[in-house]
Amino acid sequence: MSALLTQVHLQGPTTRAALTTTLGLNRSTIGDLTRQLEEIGLLVEVPPGEEPVVPGRRSGRPSLVVAPREDxxxxxxxxxxxxxxxxxxxxxxxxxxxxxxxxxxxxxxxxxxxxxxxxxxxxxxxxxxxxxxxxxxxxxxxxxxxxxxxxxxxxxxxxxxxxxxxxxxxxxxxxxxxxxxxxxGALAEHMRGAAVGADDVAYLSGSVGIGGGFFVRGLPLRGASGFAGEVGHVMVDSNGDQCRCGAVGCLETKVGENQLLAAAGRLPGGGPPAVAELIKAADAGDARAGQAVDGVAHWLGVGLRPVFALFNPEVVVLGGLLSQVFTARRTIVLEGLDPQSLISARDVLNIRPSSLGDDxxxxxxxxxxxxxxxxxxxxxxxxxxxxxxx
Amino acid sequence: MSALLTQVHLQGPTTRAALTTTLGLNRSTIGDLTRQLEEIGLLVEVPPGEEPVVPGRRSGRPSLVVAPREDxxxxxxxxxxxxxxxxxxxxxxxxxxxxxxxxxxxxxxxxxxxxxxxxxxxxxxxxxxxxxxxxxxxxxxxxxxxxxxxxxxxxxxxxxxxxxxxxxxxxxxxxxxxxxxxxxGALAEHMRGAAVGADDVAYLSGSVGIGGGFFVRGLPLRGASGFAGEVGHVMVDSNGDQCRCGAVGCLETKVGENQLLAAAGRLPGGGPPAVAELIKAADAGDARAGQAVDGVAHWLGVGLRPVFALFNPEVVVLGGLLSQVFTARRTIVLEGLDPQSLISARDVLNIRPSSLGDDxxxxxxxxxxxxxxxxxxxxxxxxxxxxxxx
Incomplete structure (x- = not known):
């Protein structure tokens, strides 16, 4: 029941035939489980009216479409x-x-x-x-x-x-x-976003602070007390400013939203639209905005280095302003990372913007x-x- | 059979009674499995001659001692x-x-x-x-x-x-x-060394190069292609020297054996005895040796920071020269790590020298x-x- 409900929750309306194939259970078991989940009000079965006709499909009883109950x-x-x-x-x-x-x-x-x-x-x-x-x-x-x-x-x-x-x-x-x-964010990207199907995932997201979430062997990385993945407080610049945490040169002091805006001479605040506007200004020739965006891209690359060195991720997903900056300045990010100097990054270099965005x-x-x-x-x-x- | 053999392999000679308790199987199952493993030549059962008498122990058939076949x-x-x-x-x-x-x-x-x-x-x-x-x-x-x-x-x-x-x-x-x-090294420390029973383990070992091995949820961290744990190439000093890998300021350029010896004005080579001798000289008042050891201790601490930030480990085990330096300069290592600035290190700060040493x-x-x-x-x-x- 758990596997079937999860499948429909993640895939949306699905034919019984597809469920039979995906879950590796026989038709009557799928039927029984679907009925039970319908009885307790979690799924609905819809007649196959809207089902697309698949050429060459085996004849027989048309398969019902199993849909999640959105209520x-x-x-x-x-x-x-x-x-x-x-x-x-x-x-x-x-x-x-x-x-x-x-x-x-x-x-x-x-x-x-x-x-x-x-x-x-x-x-x-x-x-x-x-x-x-x-x-x-x-x-x-x-x-x-x-x-x-x-x-x-x-x-x-x-x-x-x-x-x-x-x-x-x-x-x-x-x-x-x-x-x-x-x-x-990592959980959502792993379930229904840019990291579906990947076992070893690094997710880094930036707004005012910088957060990280990791999957190892398909399971969330927690650590001894649930505090693993604090990528914002990895040191990237020995000559950097003191971070709110007390240490010097943390990634968060280099690629946070306020640092990006300040480097371009702008006031803090404004969220993703302010960052989008800044990148647009940079692309339109605003030199100071350009330097600010280039700087964040560079330090993001430097911050990705320990992520590759320690995790050898199958995919790295970037969220928030890190996604915006990566999309705009991919080459500079990669220069900061320097994949040629790391066997893990040389072997698997798979960095993607978040597909769920700010949600x-x-x-x-x-x-x-x-x-x-x-x-x-x-x-x-x-x-x-x-x-x-x- | 796998569980029983593994238990005896790890614990050495064990009574049937202890196996019954540890594995949660009944006496006759343990007897059957032991006989099978004896027949295929993997275990031997020794009569309980040398078994210590335990006061208050229940009477009954004396339990045999099950031992691994060392041949x-x-x-x-x-x-x-x-x-x-x-x-x-x-x-x-x-x-x-x-x-x-x-x-x-x-x-x-x-x-x-x-x-x-x-x-x-x-x-x-x-x-x-x-x-x-x-x-x-x-x-x-x-x-x-x-x-x-x-x-x-x-x-x-x-x-x-x-x-x-x-x-x-x-x-x-x-x-x-x-x-x-x-x-x-991490595998051995996890199975029979300083990290037995811990699920989230970081193992860092230093000789000429610096290596890392991690356990997450009780399983080795591999990454997408088996290259995870490259802690030697995490950057610790933006102003540092270029590493053999091409990047600047890698941990390996700061705490490798040759760097330690060179900082003390000594020739490279010599392995653990040379490091031990250097630490001894430092403790005896050799100022240059002292500075070299202090320096490695400091950079080891800085290198542990991303380990704590990203993994929130239950235990960190240090091997090779890192173990020697940590034992000699624990306070300096902790100053470099700065646990107060990291929630993970503040919560769980458990750093130990390797218990298996160079083996x-x-x-x-x-x-x-x-x-x-x-x-x-x-x-x-x-x-x-x-x-x-x-």
Whole structure:
């Protein structure tokens, strides 16, 4: 049941015939499992009206199309430095509706943010988009302890040891799960983005801070306490500035959004549109903007070096402004990396922009909230309200 | 059978009672498996004569002691920059005999080295220490392609694309398996050294070159093509010298044996004894030696930073000269790492010297050669000569 539900969740509407092939189960087993998942309200079977005719196809009973029930939903929350995004996401990974709100000045206090998020969630829940709401997944730009979801350290929010999942769960009376934004971006890119099918994945994403999420042998890299993948604090320049973390020359001090804007003589803030505008100005001949973009591209390359040296990744996915800069200045990034000097990079050099863009972490937060359902579809109690299932 | 054989191989002589508890199988199953493994000549059961009396122990049939058959052997080969070591290792991981020979000047040519190793192996085989020889495991100081054992790049031997396993197999007519020395050191420390029981392990070892081997979730980190863990080529100093690899400021240019000796005004070469002597001189007040050791300690700390940032390891094991320097200058290493600036290092800071010392890679090479037997003990054909089992 888990494998079948996951398949339909990731692939969308799928014929029974395709499920039979993909999952390696026989037709009657697929039929039984589909019926069970339909009974507990997770899938629907649609008659094969819209099915394309495949030439040369074996005759026989036409295969039904199995589709995810989009009214089975989660709330996905992405906390960014300047804004909060909340979305209702249906089974199948479809964003049904969303809200974005800028943080008010000084509104980074954990309890205040939890209140705001709860309010935004309430507005979306009032739309009645889902017949069933499983829970809430939250993406946080910081280090999240795996065991209990405690936000140990989120410097760009000014948080140290903020139990955000607990705060939000108390407000919403729903199960809340939390994880690091880059880990969730990596999860989403691995499930339905630029890293589908790859076992060894490095995901680096840049906005104000720089985050990293890794997959090793097809599983997320966690480390001893869930803090692995802190690529923003790998040193790239011994002569660099002191980082907020206290060390000198961290990647984050070189390729963060504010450093990029400052190097071009611009004010901080503005997010992806401001970066896009800067790259456009650079391409139009603005020398200072050009130098700023070139600089970030160079340091991104230098920062990729330890990633290749240590992980020998099958694919590197770049998100946020790193994706924008890589797309615009690929050659400079590769010069900084210097693949010829590393056997791993010489052998496999596969760097791609994110395919989910700025939604990667949000979609990853949704997947985090869907994960218990996908792992054990049969344990979902269809008659009890969601909040009691925690 | 695999679990029982592996347990006895790792733990040495073990009572049936202990095996029953550890493996969670009942007494009669343990008895059956032990008998089967005894029949195919991999274990022996010894009467409980030497067993210590445990006060308060339940009476009943005394438990037999199950021991590995040390006459089931492999040959383990460690290629180092200045020397070749070959050992006969018995089941249970016991080194039964060994030979070491220095490379002759210019004798790094792949075919010549294979001839020398084959000769050394022949001398050890002539001793008749094992009734059965399963194959050969080789540790190489370079990047080894996982798929076919091709040595892609071993700069300290001057090798590029040397099919050493094939060369040696042709000489010896035995199955030969090859892997990177640091990966094998990590394997041995994980199986029977300083990292037993840890799932997320970083192993860094230093001699002329610097190697790294990692475990993630209890499994070796390989990467897309087996080249993961190249910690020697992580940049630690933007102002540093150019490395043999072409890049600037690699860890290997800062903490390699020759750099350490040169910084103290000494000639290159000499291995662990030369390093030990240098540290002794530093401790006795030789200022130049002291500065050299302090410098290596500092850069080792800086090199550990990306390891903690990216892996959040449960334990870091240091081998070779890194172990010597860490033991002598722990405080300076930690200052270079600056754990307070990294959430992962603040949370789990567990750095240990190797417990297998300079034999780690050699013992890892033996484990590599034992691995097929441990995985499928029943597939070993006791009547056919080993060479035909390849």
């Amino acid at each position: 089975v939903t989660v709330l996905a929350v992405a906390l960014d430095v300047d804004r909060i995004t909340v979305a209702v996401v249906g089974l199948g990974g479809v964003v049904l509706d969303r809200r974005t709100r800028l943080h008010q000045r000084g509104e980074h206090d954990g309890e205040r943010v939890a209140e705001t998020v709860a309010q935004m969630c309430g507005e979306l829940m009032a739309l009645g988009l889902g017949s069933r709401l499983l829970g809430v997944g939250v993406s946080v730009p910081g280090a999240v302890r795996e065991s209990d979801g405690m936000v140990r350290f989120a410097p760009n929010l000014g948080w140290t040891d903020v139990p955000f999942a607990d705060l939000l769960a108390t407000e919403l009376r729903l199960p809340v799960v939390t994880a690091n934004d880059a880990d969730l 990667a972490s949000l979609l990853g937060a949704a997947e985090l909230a869907f994960a218990p359902l996908l792992a054990e579809p049969g344990r979902v109690d269809v008659d009890r309200p969601v909040a009691a299932q925690g | 089931v052997t492999v040959l383990a080969v460690a290629l180092d920059v200045d020397r070749i070591t070959v050992a006969v290792v018995g089941l249970g991981g016991v080194v039964l005999d060994r030979r070491t020979r220095l490379h002759q000047r210019g004798e790094h040519d792949g075919e010549r080295v294979a001839e020398t190793v084959a000769q050394m192996c022949g001398e050890l085989m002539a001793l008749g220490l094992g009734s059965r020889l399963l194959g050969v495991g080789v540790s190489v100081p370079g990047a080894v392609r996982e798929s076919d054992g091709m040595v892609r790049f071993a700069p300290n031997l001057g090798w590029t694309d040397v099919p050493f396993a094939d060369l040696l197999a042709t000489e010896l007519r035995l199955p030969v398996v090859t892997a990177n020395d640091a990966d094998l 780690a890679s050699l013992l890892g090479a033996a484990e590599l050669a034992f691995a097929p037997l441990l995985a499928e003990p029943g597939r070993v054909d006791v009547d056919r000569p080993v060479a035909a089992q390849g």
